[in-house]
Amino acid sequence: MRAGVIVFPGSNCDRDVAVALEQTTGRPTTMIWHRDTALPPLDLIVVPGGFAFGDYLRAGAIAAQSPVMREVKARAAAGAYVLGICNGFQVLTEAGLLEGVLMRNTGLRFVCRDVYLRVDNAATAFTRGYGQGQVVRMPIAHNEGNFYADAATLDRLAAEGRIVFSYCDAEGHSDVATNPNGAQRHIAGIVNRGGNVLGLMPHPERLADPLLGGTDGRAMFEGLLAAVAA
Amino acid sequence: MKAKVHIMLKAGVLDPQGRAVQHSLAALGFADVDEVRQGKYIELDLNEDDQAAARARVEAMCRQLLANTVIETYSIEIV
Numbered sequence: 001m002r003a004g005v006i007v008f009p010g011s012n013c014d015r016d017v018a019v020a021l022e023q024t025t026g027r028p029t030t031m032i033w034h035r036d037t038a039l040p041p042l043d044l045i046v047v048p049g050g051f052a053f054g055d056y057l058r059a060g061a062i063a064a065q066s067p068v069m070r071e072v073k074a075r076a077a078a079g080a081y082v083l084g085i086c087n088g089f090q091v092l093t094e095a096g097l098l099e100g101v102l103m104r105n106t107g108l109r110f111v112c113r114d115v116y117l118r119v120d121n122a123a124t125a126f127t128r129g130y131g132q133g134q135v136v137r138m139p140i141a142h143n144e145g146n147f148y149a150d151a152a153t154l155d156r157l158a159a160e161g162r163i164v165f166s167y168c169d170a171e172g173h174s175d176v177a178t179n180p181n182g183a184q185r186h187i188a189g190i191v192n193r194g195g196n197v198l199g200l201m202p203h204p205e206r207l208a209d210p211l212l213g214g215t216d217g218r219a220m221f222e223g224l225l226a227a228v229a230a
Numbered sequence: 231m232k233a234k235v236h237i238m239l240k241a242g243v244l245d246p247q248g249r250a251v252q253h254s255l256a257a258l259g260f261a262d263v264d265e266v267r268q269g270k271y272i273e274l275d276l277n278e279d280d281q282a283a284a285r286a287r288v289e290a291m292c293r294q295l296l297a298n299t300v301i302e303t304y305s306i307e308i309v
Contacts, residue, residue, distance in 0.1 A: 058298055065295060094298065101300045106246045148243065148301055182246070 001228040003044040004030040006072065006088075008063045013049035013085065013205060020205040021046070024221040034066045043228045044081040045072055047088030049141070049203060059102060059144040060090030069095050081125060081224060082197040086142055089189070089199030098192055098199045099157065100149035105142070106182030112141040115180055117188050117202060118168040121161045124191050125227035126198045129219030135172045136216040138202035140180060145201040147183035147190075154185055165189035165200050231276050233288045234307040237297045238269035272296060284308050 003021045007014045018029040021044075030040060034052075039045075052063035063069065069091070076082045076097055084092035092098045105111060114137050122132040130136065149157070157163050165188040168174045174186040181201070189200030204217030239245050248266040255263050274291075278284040288306050297304040 057295070061295065061298070099300075101298055103243075103301065104246055106244065108246055108250055146246075150300075182244070 001025045001043045001225045002027075002030070002041060003046065004032050004039065004042045005046045005048055006032050006034060006068055007048075008034045008050070008052035008066065008091075010052045010054055011048050011050035011087070013087075013203065016203075017046050017048050017085065017205040020208040020217070020221055023209065024218065024225055032068060034063070034068045037067050037071050039068075039071050039075065042075065042080055044083065044224055045075060047072070047082065047084040047091050049086030049088060052087055052091060055087075055144070058094065060087060060092075060094040063087075063091045064094035064096075073097060076192075076194075076197050079194070079196055081227070083126065083220075083224075084197075084199035085203055085205065086140075086145075086201055089201055090144060092197065092199045097197050098190055099153050100147055100187075100190070102142075102144045102201070103146040103148045103182075104144055105146050105180070110141070110143040111145070111180045112139070113180075114139050114207075115188075115202060116168050116170050116172075116178070117165045118172045118174065119164070120166055121164045121191070123161070124164060124195050124198065125224055126191070126220055127164055127223060128227060129223030133172060135168060135170060136219075137207065137214060138204055138217055139206045140202050142181070142201055145181040145183060147187040147201075149184065157187075157190055158185070160193065162191050162193070163187055163189075164191050164198060165202070231278060231281065231284050232309050233274040233276055233284060234309065235272040235274065235288060235292060235296060236269060236305045236307075237272065237292075237302050238267060238304075239301055240303055243301050269302075281308050
């Protein structure tokens with residue numbers, strides 16, 4: 001799998017995800033500066049976490065208009081896998097590649113801790129390494145993770161199986177107490193209609209090695225590797 | 231010309247910051263505030279002399295960048 005990671009001024013999880021990808025793929029990850037527009041052939045493009053452009057205006061808004069994102073949109077339209085993690089999820093919604101908006105957490109606090117997630121759709125390329133309904137643990141670290149979309153959009157996402165990860169407890173039950181940021185319908189991650197663009201607030205790359213305290217995130221990268229090889 | 235742009239959350243979209251400000255006001259004794267909505271105010275200096283053309287340009291800026299119309303509304307004043 002040929003993987004690339006977009007780097008914006010203010011990205012800070014770009015190297016973490018590159019390491020996680022290299023451990024999975026066994027080959028170097030291409031780092032792509034936001035001004036670059038000539039990308040090499042890539043099977044997977046990651047828009048990493050961080051605070052691209054200082055979250056000025058709205059989280060992800062300035063990054064979504066950067067030159068490289070035009071190319072990312074073109075690659076997504078051509079079928080490449082695009083994964084937006086945390087700030088990357090915010091960038092993908094602002095770029096129009098995914099529905100909704102990540103608003104300020106309802107608790108008005110930056111939340112940085114591990115959460116449980118339920119895999120609501122294990123049939124995507126990103127989640128084929130997990131079981132349907134499996135509960136996994138991943139870290140979150142964000143101030144704007146409160147997923148919002150209008151009711152019609154939420155209904156459509158649910159009906160189409162595009163809500164991929166939901167916040168829950170260790171048994172897989174979701175309620176207000178297990179929702180760290182006020183996200184509508186406890187949504188932690190969604191996929192586009194084509195199934196090749198996924199955004200999620202939690203950080204799979206931060207629990208992708210036993211040295212980091214867990215490996216629940218690793219199955220996402222392994223799943224993508226298998227999907228590309230298939 | 232100058233454009234003054236106000237950006238507000240749409241009615242019905244929860245504004246946690248506005249609610250926190252309201253609670254803080256209530257704690258200070260301003261219990262007569264029923265709701266606070268917090269938005270953004272942006273001023274633009276434009277090198278455009280035609281009012282209608284300026285408004286059209288700022289409309290496009292709002293749609294493409296300044297506002298996220300999934301959750302926000304905007305109003306433009308050209309002066």
